[in-house]
Amino acid sequence: MLLTSISRRLQHSPIQNLFTFLSRSFSSHTFSRRNLNQDQVLEPKCSSPGTNPIQEPLAAINSVDLDENTVLETLFLYTNDWQRAFEFFNWVRSDSGFQHRTDGYNRMIDILGKFFEFDLAWDLIDQMRRNEHSFPNxxxxxxxxxxxxxxxxxxxxxxxxxxxxxxxxxxxxxxxxxxxxxxxxxxxxxxxxxxxxxxxxxxxxxxxxxxxxxxxxxxxxxxxxxxxxxxxxxxxxxxxxxxxxDLFSYSIYMDIQCKCGKPWKAVRMYKEMKKKGIKLDVVAYNTVIHAIGQSEGVDFAVRIFHEMADFGCQPTVETFNAVIKLLCQNGRLREAHKLFAEMSKRGYTPDVVTYQSVFAYLEKPRQIIKLFDEMIARGVRPRLDTYVMLMRKFERWGFLRPVFVVWEKMEQHGLSPDNHAYNALIDALLQKGLTDMAKKYDEEMMAKGLSARPRVELGTQLDSLKSIST
Structure with missing residues (x-):
């Protein structure tokens, strides 16, 4: 499914046939792992003896030059499914002759490490040292x-x-x-x-x-x-x-003062820095905007935002995000939307954090889905926590259909759900009494090696918890 989604986005690309083939072979066959120390790779177990369907389209695929960015992108999409990522990583090396470089190995090592497959990660590092183009860095x-x-x-x-x-x-x-x-x-x-x-x-x-x-x-x-x-x-x-x-030291300590509930101390430090003639950078200003918004109100934060340019410091997307979030927190959604629109006019592209700041304070599912579609149409790629945030929001409101809308969009964009995404979907299903469907996703989750939360409704509650409840 993941590779199929990539294929859709690459309809005019010369490697479209490759991804069509991959989506078929990866979905139709299971794989066995061999010892990497012997430079052996994953090969599919064929459903019928004596046949190997992975060989059939090789003639067409061998003429295709795999692009390194495409391989990295595919590995990224498999971040939460290390086995499929590993299968793909070894497949492109063995059957298409693609030579992984250091970036590709690093991406695969990161995925393996996420699932505690450190022995396999070190096997890859041993492979890396044998090629100057893939040497560890x-x-x-x-x-x-x-x-x-x-x-x-x-x-x-x-x-x-x-x-x-x-x-x-x-x-x-x-x-x-x-x-x-x-x-x-x-x-x-x-x-x-x-x-x-x-x-x-x-x-x-x-x-x-x-x-x-x-x-x-x-x-x-x-x-x-x-x-x-x-x-x-x-x-x-x-x-x-x-x-x-240095300036980073002061920025970190101002952030500390904000988060420990003393934003006025951060503001005091900001004023002291100005008196000492310390020139603030945009990171420091972002912290100050947050601090002054918490201690003295959003209007003062907006004032600092507009005064930045006078001190020779141009805002970044993160600066806009800080002000938009403060406006939303104070219920001033119209002003937040106005500033949101101003970003594009000034040449700033809203990022996923910008959209998430607005999502958090919208109260109608249709508004959220409409903005979500706009976000995707503008080329802003949702993160996994974006999907989880929206599913949790709809679940709290008791809406199941928008949960599935978000889940399907996540699959359409080729993202492999993590344990947080699965748990959000399962909780929404259980809330509506759809136990059989919830159990299906719970089993799918565990099959991927993700940590499922014990639930009484699914019969997966820990024995120790059962004894306590009885």
């Missing part, structure tokens, strides 16, 4: 660190950092990727110990590249953890250690 290890950290496998991330030495990549960039991944996924304690601990560096043999950027990462990590006292303590520690704070 800094992004390869950034992807690995991100997936290890999200799986809370900190030691494995550190081992991967040590192993980067084999590829001449154990340097400042890779180290910053490691710290950034740990902080992004709330392993800030470990990140701080690696950088500033008394014994950690000796134990794991890491050459630390301490600079303002690393300190900013840790500060942002404490922000993500919402450990407000630690945020203020680390801010002071930066001064004690003689760290030269």
């Amino acid at each position: 800094h992004t390869t290890f950034r992807v690995l660190f991100k997936r290890y950290a999200s799986a809370h496998l900190v030691q494995e991330a550190l081992m991967a950092y040590d192993k980067s030495k084999e590829f001449n990549l154990k340097d400042e960039i890779t180290f910053s990727h490691l710290i950034d991944a740990l902080c992004e996924y709330k392993h800030v304690v470990e990140a701080e110990e690696i950088c500033l601990g008394k014994t950690a560096n000796k134990e794991i043999d890491i050459e630390v590249y301490l600079n303002t950027k690393i300190y900013n990462m840790i500060l942002r990590g404490w922000l993500k953890m919402k450990w407000w006292s630690k945020c203020s303590g680390f801010w002071e520690e930066m001064d004690e250690r003689g760290v030269e704070k």
Whole structure:
């Protein structure tokens, strides 16, 4: 289905026949995995002995030059279905002669890591080193660190950092990727110990590249953890250690003040920065607009928005998004719509966040579906969380038909649903008493290796929960 949707969008492309074939073969046959260490690839198990339908259209396909962007796009669409992604990845290499480059390998490693298939990921890295066009780069290890950290496998991330030495990549960039991944996924304690601990560096043999950027990462990590006292303590520690704070440092700390419920302190810091002659960039202004909107009202935020240009700072789409969201939060939808229209006139294209800000405050399904269609028509690609947001919204209102409209659009655009999307659909079905249909999607979800939520209605409640309820 995913590849069929790509084929529709590529109706005038020379590779249309390829995707038509792929959609047939992937939907009609199951696949078996062989050992990648022997450079073997996935091949389909044929439904009838002695035949191999994947060979039939090869004569027509061999003349097609696969485009790397198309391969990357297809892998992106399979983000939430690692087995199909892996099948496609190996198929184009073995049967069409396509040579994956580093970007393609990195995309596949990212998908495998998302489903904890780290052994397969390392098999691919071993393959990468054999070809100069696919040799691992800094992004390869950034992807690995991100997936290890999200799986809370900190030691494995550190081992991967040590192993980067084999590829001449154990340097400042890779180290910053490691710290950034740990902080992004709330392993800030470990990140701080690696950088500033008394014994950690000796134990794991890491050459630390301490600079303002690393300190900013840790500060942002404490922000993500919402450990407000630690945020203020680390801010002071930066001064004690003689760290030269930059604009990013101030922007992060202003964001901290906003999110800990003290936006007036962020505004005070903004005023102090102006007095000191510190020139703010658009990221800092975006934070200030949010802070001043929360503490002093949306009118003051709009004023800052209009004054930015006077200080030589042009807004970005994110700036418009911040103001539109504030207007929507305050029930001023007409002004938000007016600013929304102004974006295009000024040469700014609304992004998915812009639309989601408006979706959140619309109250009629028809309005939402109409704006959603407009969003797609303007070439703005919905994210998975966009679909989930809309399905959840319709579910809360008790509307099932719009839920299916959104689900079908997601499939038409070739996106593979994740566990959040499946759970949203299943909850909407159960709300209407459609247990058999909900069970079908629950089983489909688990077959893909996605985590299904235990539900009494489907008989999947955990035994421990059953005993408690009885």
